[in-house]
Amino acid sequence: MRRAFLVAIAVSLLREPASAEDLVSGLSQDQIQITSNYVGTDMVVFGAIESAEAIPTATARDVVVVVRGPDADFTVRRKVRVAGIWLNRDRVALYGMPGYYYVASTRPLAKLAAPDLLRQYQLGLAQVAPERESTRLAKKGEPFREAAIRIRARQKLYTEEPARVEFLSYSLFRVHVPIPASAPRGEYTVQVYLFRDGAIASAQSTPFFVDQIGLERRLYNFAHDRPLAYGLCTVVIAMLLGWGSSFLFRRPA
């Protein structure tokens, strides 16, 4: 919850009257429902920068949009070759990694803020870090964290898209956030940051939910809540289908 706290601080700091610009943002949906034929969809994050006075156009303005899925614990294992066969050996547990992570910005992140600031707010794929990690390997967690990010990125669950936030007008911006079918269920937060001259000028956080609905969700719950009944059901269906097939396709004598 450290990050939620940071965002709260950022938001409260930005309410100060010194800020000449304010940020309003919204989402196309407040809920995404994964159904049986779900193949992924886009969440549209849009917003506007409201300014009380004219801002000199020379000022560098940037918008960064971060979407984080519910926290998850990962186990990362590294393969080593033993007698010609590759097998898992070293292991690192990463606690409190985002189950889903997406960051988009108007310019490459490295160009719009200092590395320390990016690290503090976990802006950028390379900055995604667990709340806690545990391993018997002394100080060797780093390649495992990097591997976790790489693997999640390949699964399209971690994404960094610089220059993806588009300005529709001087103050209106929009970005399409892809939510794949494999996105974990739970509460997501969309954090929108307005950067001015390399500093956070305004920030806003909005939640949305990803849920499985319909048959899949009920089957998943059934399998986990009442595994014995679920197993029996599967067996009964299998037996009935087997019996039915011998009945349907009775061979001509």
Added chain:
Amino acid sequence: MEIYLPIAEMSVHWLALIAMGAGVGLLSGMFGVGGGFLLTPLLIFYGVPAEVAVATTASHLTASSMAGAIAQWKRRVIDFRMAGVMLAGGIGGSVLGVQLLAILRRLGQAELVVAAGYVVLLGTIGSLMLNESWRTLRAAKSSTPRPPAERHHWIHALPLKMRFYTSRLYISAIPPLVLGIIVGVLSSILGVGGGFIIVPAMIYLLRMPTSVVVGTSLAQIVVVTATTTILQAVSNYAVDIMLALFLILGGVVGAQAGVRLAARLQGEWLRLMLAVLVLAVGLRLLYGLVATPRELYALTLGTP
């Protein structure tokens, strides 16, 4: 239309699942095997997690062996007493195997053990079959009769003798019990029915009449795979009912087509083809174990 598999947690096209079920069903109908040894690796190649592939294949086997067992039951060629003894071992073996799989999963070695188990299993069975069918094909040309199988006297020296009326046997209960345990472990760790082990063992080791072998093995496979399915659901939450449903639907149709197709092909060539197929799948899995992986790291959700 893509469907979402709730336990495997992936989206797949339903036609791909039906095709896989039908393909394996076709082969199992053609060759008279359960097809678990082909279905599990196929699902793993397709990206289904190893433990889900193993557990779900067990339920597929329940359906396919059920169809066969009913046909045999109508012909009264099932030795229920023998099946019962083997089941006692089989259920014990299944309990053991499912626990073993749960431990392996915690250690992160489930994929490795499943793959290595398959390499050994498919390599051995494939080579034996290739050798046998090659010799049969050559023998058919030169028409020399095969030497009769050697008698196993040690079987008759074991205690706990039981009378099996349908099989007309009076033998110790220990060999069928042990056979049952082996098959139970295999079904829960590798997702195979074990017909390719039971059938030869019944014929050559227990010396059961060939007429009752198929029915008896099918009857016991139905119960062992059903038990394994339930145990996998309870201990590992690894049975995907949607995956099972589509595979079974494809499987029953494929199996019927396979039976009809097999009637038109020569048995020796059929067995040679199966042997080559089995070896090919085994070699592909072996390659996966020894080839340098593109990604040295693997990520699993949750912490042990």
